[in-house]
Amino acid sequence: MAKQKYYVVWVGKKPGVYTSWPDCQKQVEKFDDAKFKSYESLLEAETAYKAGWKGNWGTGAGAAKADVRSRFGGSKKEHTYSKDDIEYDSVSVDVGTSGNPGPVEYKGVDTRTGEVLFSVGPISKGTNNLGEFLAIVHALAYLKQQNSTKTVYSDSENALKWVKQKHVSSTLVRDHTMKEIWDLVDRAENWLKMNSYKNPLVKWQTKSWGEIKADYGRK
DSSP: OOOOOEEEEEESSSOEEESSHHHHHHHHTTOTTOEEEEESSHHHHHHHHHHOSTTTSSTTOOSSSEEOOOOSTTOOSOOOOOGGGOOSSEEEEEEEESSSSEEEEEEEEETTTOOEEEEEEEEEEEOHHHHHHHHHHHHHHHHHHTTOOOEEEESOHHHHHHHHHTSOOOOOOOSGGGHHHHHHHHHHHHHHHHOOOOOOEEEOOHHHHOSOTTOOSOO
């Protein structure tokens, strides 16, 4: 079992002390010059938060025992991630394609166990990003039925952005060969416009964590 970590956000959307990485991430993602750091105890975190970021945030700041993780906020430093940051009580989605465009299938799995929660396809023709978009929305609808606010992981930045925008920005043509996937995308966009959700949508960090649990193994 991963150790409990505590996350201090000094500069972000809502500064404070957070008990999970997804909650912290929501405060610092796409926030210019965000300053945040993880600690191994609540006391360390609260002490560091009260002391302020100077002397605590940034490489070489050794005032407290902590991981320094500067992932967002315009920093040009290489972002680093630990497997301790994974929220295992979550759903991970991925897409399997044969060509791009080509036949598409997707699934959602329990991140901890790998149990398949839903699986769709193959859809006759589409793209990887459209499949990821459908998979994320499917996961949100699936979790909403269970009144669950679990995190949803995807390794597609484009699809995550489209879901948050409630609209896809794909150059895939809308012809008769693409009708099936576009009909599904239209339905998914409509679901997003008609429904709200509190589930964190988080980018799976493949370089640090390995392939996402839902991976089809077709790389």
